[in-house]
Amino acid sequence: MLSVADADIAVSYGPGLRWGVMGQSLQWHLGGGAGGIHHFMEHLMPPLEAMMKDLQMPDVTPALKQAIVDGVAKEAGGHSVEQLAQDENEVILGTLALRQKAGRTLP
Numbered sequence: 801m802l803s804v805a806d807a808d809i810a811v812s813y814g815p816g817l818r819w820g821v822m823g824q825s826l827q828w829h830l831g832g833g834a835g836g837i838h839h840f841m842e843h844l845m846p847p848l849e850a851m852m853k854d855l856q857m858p859d860v861t862p863a864l865k866q867a868i869v870d871g872v873a874k875e876a877g878g879h880s881v882e883q884l885a886q887d888e889n890e891v892i893l894g895t896l897a898l899r900q901k902a903g904r905t906l907p
Contacts, residue, residue, distance in 0.1 A: 821891045822884070829872045829881060830888070836881045841865045893907040 802810075818827060820881045825837075832840030845855060858864070 812834050817892050817895060818888065820895070821834060821888045825868060825872050826875055826884065829876060830880070834881060836876075837869050850899075 801876065828840045828844075829837040831844060832838065845860060852858075852860065879887075
């Protein structure tokens with residue numbers, strides 16, 4: 801059985817680290833690999849759309865997808881997926897080093 805503390809540690813050392821560096825939209829951009837947000841929207845968004853419908857979220861229309869793509873391109877500021885991932889990893893490694901120095905996961 802997963803304890804509350806174990807769940808908190810899993811999130812804070814897992815997706816929480818990345819979410820603290822860049823938001824969901826840029827994470828999608830990185831998640832799309834070399835194809836970035838365009839690849840994500842074409843190949844990875846459909847399963848999320850199914851979950852969103854179950855949660856009674858708004859439909860993911862082509863216009864909404866394009867708005868996300870445009871917003872991500874603006875937020876990325878011309879930096880490549882590779883550069884953004886490298887920058888993210890540097891921040892995460894610094895965060896992990898600080899946590900190790902503190903000797904614990906901070907609440």
